[in-house]
Amino acid sequence: MSSQTYKLAGAGVASEHFEEEVILINLPRGNYYSLRFTGFELWNQLLKGANVTQLAVFLSGRYGLDEASALQDTQQFIDQLLTEGLVVPAESAPEAAPEETVPAGVPYSVPALEVYSDMQDLLLLDPVHDVDSEQGWPIKK
Amino acid sequence: MSCEQFSDELFADCRSRKSVKRYFSFGPHRVTLCFQGAEGLRTFFTKAIAHLEQEAGPAALTVWVLDRASSGIMLPQPAWDWNQMDGYGTIAPFPTERYYANFQQASNTFTLLDRNTSQAVIWMNDVNALPEWERSFPLRSVLYEWLRESSSLFLHAGAVGTDTGGVLLTGRGGSGKSTSTLACLGSDLKYIGDDFVMVNTESLDAYSLYNVAKLEWDQLLRFPTLEPLIYNTSARPHEKAQLFVWDHYPDKVSQSIPLKAILLPRFTGLTDTTIEPATGAEVLRALVPSTLALLKAPPAYLTKIRMLIQQLPCYWLLTGTDLGQIPQTIQKLLTELQTVEIVGEALPAC
Numbered sequence: 001m002s003s004q005t006y007k008l009a010g011a012g013v014a015s016e017h018f019e020e021e022v023i024l025i026n027l028p029r030g031n032y033y034s035l036r037f038t039g040f041e042l043w044n045q046l047l048k049g050a051n052v053t054q055l056a057v058f059l060s061g062r063y064g065l066d067e068a069s070a071l072q073d074t075q076q077f078i079d080q081l082l083t084e085g086l087v088v089p090a091e092s093a094p095e096a097a098p099e100e101t102v103p104a105g106v107p108y109s110v111p112a113l114e115v116y117s118d119m120q121d122l123l124l125l126d127p128v129h130d131v132d133s134e135q136g137w138p139i140k141k
Numbered sequence: 142m143s144c145e146q147f148s149d150e151l152f153a154d155c156r157s158r159k160s161v162k163r164y165f166s167f168g169p170h171r172v173t174l175c176f177q178g179a180e181g182l183r184t185f186f187t188k189a190i191a192h193l194e195q196e197a198g199p200a201a202l203t204v205w206v207l208d209r210a211s212s213g214i215m216l217p218q219p220a221w222d223w224n225q226m227d228g229y230g231t232i233a234p235f236p237t238e239r240y241y242a243n244f245q246q247a248s249n250t251f252t253l254l255d256r257n258t259s260q261a262v263i264w265m266n267d268v269n270a271l272p273e274w275e276r277s278f279p280l281r282s283v284l285y286e287w288l289r290e291s292s293s294l295f296l297h298a299g300a301v302g303t304d305t306g307g308v309l310l311t312g313r314g315g316s317g318k319s320t321s322t323l324a325c326l327g328s329d330l331k332y333i334g335d336d337f338v339m340v341n342t343e344s345l346d347a348y349s350l351y352n353v354a355k356l357e358w359d360q361l362l363r364f365p366t367l368e369p370l371i372y373n374t375s376a377r378p379h380e381k382a383q384l385f386v387w388d389h390y391p392d393k394v395s396q397s398i399p400l401k402a403i404l405l406p407r408f409t410g411l412t413d414t415t416i417e418p419a420t421g422a423e424v425l426r427a428l429v430p431s432t433l434a435l436l437k438a439p440p441a442y443l444t445k446i447r448m449l450i451q452q453l454p455c456y457w458l459l460t461g462t463d464l465g466q467i468p469q470t471i472q473k474l475l476t477e478l479q480t481v482e483i484v485g486e487a488l489p490a491c
Binding site for chain 1: 215219244246249251420421441491
């Protein structure tokens with residue numbers, strides 16, 4: 001069981017929250033992301049300061065999952081967020097206020113991060129190369 | 142030499158030379174362009190903004206546009222090490238509060254904006270070596286950087302409408318922004334832009350920036366009457382076809398419209414065009430990649446875009462093969478939204 005909490009990563013990462021979806025962006029990677037359904041719910045709890053264990057308990061209570069499955073899915077979800085550089089471990093946990101879990105009343109779906117990488121092509125860089133300096137300027141011939 | 146000294150020397154040199162001046166308004170923002178180079182330089186930089194040209198008068202920003210090939214003007218020695226330039230060409234040693242400095246090696250173009258003195262310079266080694274698509278949205282980096290702290294939002298989107306109301310059309314490349322916009326040329330809806338527009342997030346007015354429509358060549362099959370009007374036929378098929386709407390349909394171009402909705406075009410292949418509600422998140426997902434990439438905007442720009450989205454209703458514009466239905470569907474929506482306003486209800490927002 002883990003008491004580790006997480007927070008939104010710093011420079012280059014931002015999120016915008018809608019009624020049923022969160023859009024995230026990691027500009028240095030050129031990716032943007034969508035969180036919906038259980039991923040959206042876990043994200044909200046994560047930002048409130050819930051640790052991994054609390055997230056799994058939330059998922060279990062809301063969808064009737066057994067604890068082991070809930071913990072496994074939660075950890076995989078956190079791993080995805082970490083891999084994409086969207087969250088970092090929080091050194092001191094904020095005041096976590098786990099909400100009373102209400103059954104969702106809809107079928108369970110594994111929390112997932114939808115990754116969009118089509119921005120990468122648009123951000124392709126043209127680094128300075130073949131520098132044959134002309135009065136100090138790297139004019140490309 | 143410091144970056145500040147470099148800037149002062151460059152702008153002093155610009156001021157000391159004879160320029161051809163032209164005046165433009167981008168929404169409420171007046172800009173003077175001072176050209177130092179051959180006629181081709183002025184044509185390249187003003188064709189897409191010809192509809193925004195004004196009489197001579199005071200301006201809030203002065204931009205010098207310099208072409209070395211035809212004027213012989215070279216820049217001062219750089220005051221920085223080229224290793225200090227990031228992957229986007231931004232030159233780090235210039236304090237970002239005051240300056241925007243960028244060098245694009247692919248096009249040999251240097252841009253410098255000094256926010257304190259409201260001056261900018263765009264220097265290029267040879268305007269004839271610039272890619273043709275640069276002609277379609279000149280000055281965009283300078284305008285964006287100059288107005289980045291204001292309520293002006295630059296978006297990869299089109300817009301059409303009338304003086305009483307219009308729609309923003311956005312979506313990923315190939316979604317049908319240009320097709321939907323050009324389909325409106327035969328209607329009462331005026332053209333604001335089909336690819337890149339400016340929106341005030343407080344007044345919700347959309348402002349025209351560029352009067353050029355850009356189309357994939359195969360899209361032209363749907364507009365046989367437009368094909369003879371294409372400007373850059375020599376660029377086929379490597380770059381998109383450019384149609385300068387102001388040259389051929391000046392009465393169809395408007396400089397601003399009040400926005401009433403955001404539409405996400407999507408071609409269905411069916412005959413009819415219909416409307417379905419969209420979510421704000423769907424709009425943001427459509428706007429984010431190209432808008433941020435074109436402007437090299439920071440992630441915080443997301444919040445600014447969201448501020449706009451949350452003030453307007455959002456819809457999918459499911460476009461069909463009968464192009465005449467596209468403006469009809471938009472006009473019907475605008476009429477319905479106007480009715481909502483008249484009876485005193487707030488517009489439904491995303």
